Amino acid sequence: MSHLTIVEVEEQYLQLVAEGTYEEALTLITKEAHKFSDFSYHAEKVVYYWRLRMAALLKKADLVLQLLDEAVGKGHWFSGLAEDEEFELVHNSPEFVRLTGLCEERRRVAMETAVPILKTKQPPHDPPYPLLLALHGNNSVVDEFGEYWETAVSHGWFLGIPQSSQSYQTGKPSWVDWEWSLQEIRQHYDTLCTNYPINTQQQVLAGFSMGGGLATELALSGEIKVNGLLLIAPFLNDANSMVPYLEARCFPSDMKAYIVASEHDEYCCNIAQRLAELMTHHKITCHLEIYPDLGHSFPPPLQSKLPVVLSFLTQ
Numbered sequence: 001m002s003h004l005t006i007v008e009v010e011e012q013y014l015q016l017v018a019e020g021t022y023e024e025a026l027t028l029i030t031k032e033a034h035k036f037s038d039f040s041y042h043a044e045k046v047v048y049y050w051r052l053r054m055a056a057l058l059k060k061a062d063l064v065l066q067l068l069d070e071a072v073g074k075g076h077w078f079s080g081l082a083e084d085e086e087f088e089l090v091h092n093s094p095e096f097v098r099l100t101g102l103c104e105e106r107r108r109v110a111m112e113t114a115v116p117i118l119k120t121k122q123p124p125h126d127p128p129y130p131l132l133l134a135l136h137g138n139n140s141v142v143d144e145f146g147e148y149w150e151t152a153v154s155h156g157w158f159l160g161i162p163q164s165s166q167s168y169q170t171g172k173p174s175w176v177d178w179e180w181s182l183q184e185i186r187q188h189y190d191t192l193c194t195n196y197p198i199n200t201q202q203q204v205l206a207g208f209s210m211g212g213g214l215a216t217e218l219a220l221s222g223e224i225k226v227n228g229l230l231l232i233a234p235f236l237n238d239a240n241s242m243v244p245y246l247e248a249r250c251f252p253s254d255m256k257a258y259i260v261a262s263e264h265d266e267y268c269c270n271i272a273q274r275l276a277e278l279m280t281h282h283k284i285t286c287h288l289e290i291y292p293d294l295g296h297s298f299p300p301p302l303q304s305k306l307p308v309v310l311s312f313l314t315q
């Protein structure tokens with residue numbers, strides 16, 4: 001019997017995927033799937049997606065359809081499978097078409113009933129305000145996440161923290177659906193710029209973990225035009241997926257990046273290092289800072305030096 005925690009299972013799974021050992025990754029998460037189901041309904045959904053993806057990459061069409069049918073039967077839904085090239089081997093299956101149709105209908109209903117929340121803190125200074133838009137990680141307590149950015153507010157920055165309308169666990173907002181999350185964050189950004197006196201020449205997009213991955217795509221794609229990108233332990237399935245955005249150069253030419261990670265957070269540290277390499281190669285001024293003794297967490301030293309980091313990103 002395995003004594004791995006779900007966090008340890010996730011870390012091992014991500015590392016196996018990064019190494020391209022998909023069969024081992026599938027075996028691991030199939031064996032440990034019950035722990036995620038016991039933890040929460042939404043965690044169960046995540047593991048179903050991991051298993052679906054591994055089965056697809058291993059060209060196991062029958063297993064993909066079996067797992068998708070099982071997951072949909074439990075009330076889960078997944079978006080974008082019909083457009084995802086990784087699932088091309090089952091795109092023409094009538095059963096796949098039926099199941100993904102059910103998924104899209106459930107997604108539509110979920111989006112219609114979602115309640116997005118935007119938390120803000122206004123500095124005790126005269127407007128217009130420089131904007132810091134900070135994206136939480138999955139399973140975050142958003143009020144606690146906001147405390148990490150307090151020094152920015154005291155130094156004159158307007159702080160916006162979008163809270164995902166999705167969750168894995170009650171009271172722990174998470175970015176469950178990538179495209180939905182991108183859309184939701186863009187809407188929050190538009191709301192901030194419309195309702196508050198924001199200085200459009202001083203804007204930083206920040207994110208921790210999954211929030212860091214979303215911030216990366218939003219900034220590099222030019223969907224949100226910012227001067228600076230601040231990433232803490234950024235999570236992406238594949239850092240190389242950002243290359244088309246870097247080559248298209250839809251972001252401001254003077255945009256800078258500051259990336260922070262920990263040696264003890266191996267997967268996200270590898271993502272951080274690869275992003276720094278790619279950005280530097282594409283002429284983005286980028287500072288990478290690696291902490292030796294932290295895990296997957298917000299580095300306490302960053303809180304005190306945050307004003308200096310924001311100054312670097314916007315000057």
